[in-house]
Amino acid sequence: MEMKATAVTPTTLKAACSQCNLRELCLPFGLTGHEIDRLDELVGTKRKIRRQHQLYRAGDEFEAIYAIRAGSFKTDVLLEDGREQVTGFQMTGEILGLDGISSEAHSCNATALEDSEVCIIPFSKLEELSREVESLQHQFHKVMSREIVRDHGVMMLLGSMRAEERLAAFLLNLSKRFMARGYSPAEFHLRMTRDEIGSYLGLKLETVSRAFSKFQDEGLVAVHQKHIRIIDLEGLKRLLTHCAKHT
Amino acid sequence: MEMKATAVTPTTLKAACSQCNLRELCLPFGLTGHEIDRLDELVGTKRKIRRQHQLYRAGDEFEAIYAIRAGSFKTDVLLEDGREQVTGFQMTGEILGLDGISSEAHSCNATALEDSEVCIIPFSKLEELSREVESLQHQFHKVMSREIVRDHGVMMLLGSMRAEERLAAFLLNLSKRFMARGYSPAEFHLRMTRDEIGSYLGLKLETVSRAFSKFQDEGLVAVHQKHIRIIDLEGLKRLLTHCAKHT
DNA sequence: TCATAGGGTTGACGTGGATCAAAGTGGGAC
C-alpha cells in the first residue's frame, strides 16, 4: 500500500460549472443560471490527480473543498499501527474535503483510484458567496448533511450486517450512483481492489472474494475480476432485507 | 425496545444562549456578545423530553435542529427487519438533527436516555442569520464537519477494531466528553444499556458485558452496573494502540 | 414482606469470517 508523494499537476484551466454536465449532482444543483455564473467565478482552477496519488492527506492544512470532475477517489483514515479504514469511495459530482472544516486540517487521506480531475473550491470564498446566495448556502448544507446520512448508512452496514449483505448493499449503492450519472446500473467496472472494498466493508479481501464467487454461483452477478454485471437486481435486494434471520 | 409515543412537553421558556454555560461547546462558540444576542432571538422555545421518549423519528418532517441543554440522547436507524443500529450518543451542548437537512426529513430516531431538555433552533432562521453573521455560519459548518469526522471515527472502530479496543475507545471518548463539560473524566454514570452500547459498537450485549468484566479483572476500570470508574487511563489507551497485533 | 421485571453477568457451545497457504490470472514493461 505504498503511496507516491502528492504529485500535483497544476492546471490553469478554469472550471465552469455552467458548462459542466455534472451540475445536477454537484454544488450548483438548484441554482439559477445567474447564480451558477457567480459560482463559476469562485471555483478556482482544476487539478489533475494521477492514479494512486493523493489529493490531500490527513494533517494537511484545510483551505478548499473539491468537486470531482472526472475519475474517482477513496478516502481513508489510518491508525498509528498501520490499520487502514476506507471511509468512502467518491465518484464524479461528489464533494471531497468536508472533513477538514472542523479543525482547519484534513482528517483523512483522499487518493485517486484512477487518473482524475477535481475542481478546487476555496472554502472561505464559498462561505462568502453562500452568505449572499441563499440557494447555494442551502445546497451546501444539503451536501454536508447527505454525507452524514451516508455515514450512518455505513455504520448500519458495519455494525449490523453480515458479509454478504454488506457486499450486496455495496453493489446496489454503486449501481444506483452509476445510474444517476447516466451509466449502466447493471454493468460497471470497479475502480478499487478487493482489499479496499474489504476495508470499507469491514471484511478481509478473501471474504469479499468469496462473497463475489457465491453471488456468481447463485446467478446474482457475473464477476470477471473488476468487471461486474448485475444479473438479478431483485435477488440482491432480497438478500439485503431478508437474509436477516435471527435477532 | 418498545417506545412511548413522542410525548412533547411544550415549554414557553425562551432559551438564552447568552446565559447558557454550554455556549463554549455549542453553536455560540466563537461569537461575540452581540452576535450571541442575535442567536438568542432566533433560538425558539425549549422542549423537555422524558426518558425513553423521542425528540424526532425517522421520516418526521425536518424543520429545526436541536441543541441539548440538559440530559442525553441516542440516535439510531432501523432496518425493515427490525435490526437497530445506534449511530451515536449525544450529550449536553451537542447538536441533534443535522441528518434531516439533506432530504427535509429526519433519517434517524433521536431518543432521550434520561429526562432531557433541548433548545429548538428553527433551521430556516438559522440559515438566514448565518447569512448575516459570518462567525455563526462558520461555527455551524464546523459543527457539521465535526459530525462527519466523528462518524469516520466510528467507521474505523466498527471496521477495524476488535471488541475490547472498541469498548476502550468508547470509554475514552466518553471520558473526554465528560471532562469537557466539567465532570470527572474518571468516574461517570452510563446512561445507556449494554444492549445500546453493543449496538453502537457492533457487538452483542454479552460481549460488551464480558469486555467490561475483563477490564475490571485487569484493573483498568471499576464497573458497577452503569457506574464506571476509570482506574488506569493509560492502560486503556495502550489497549487501543497496541492491542493491534496481526495485520 | 415478597413478587415481578428489566437489566446484567457468566458459562458452554457453535459459527462466520479471519488467517494461512498455495495456485491462478491478466496487464504492463521491455
Added chain:
DNA sequence: GTCCCACTTTGATCCACGTCAACCCTATGA
C-alpha cells in the same frame, strides 16, 4: 513474445464473537 508483479481465487484450519441458557442483582410497588 515472455517475464513480472500485483491482484485474485480457493481451500484448510482457527478463533473471536455470537448464540443459547441459566442465574443474579436492584428497583419498584402491591
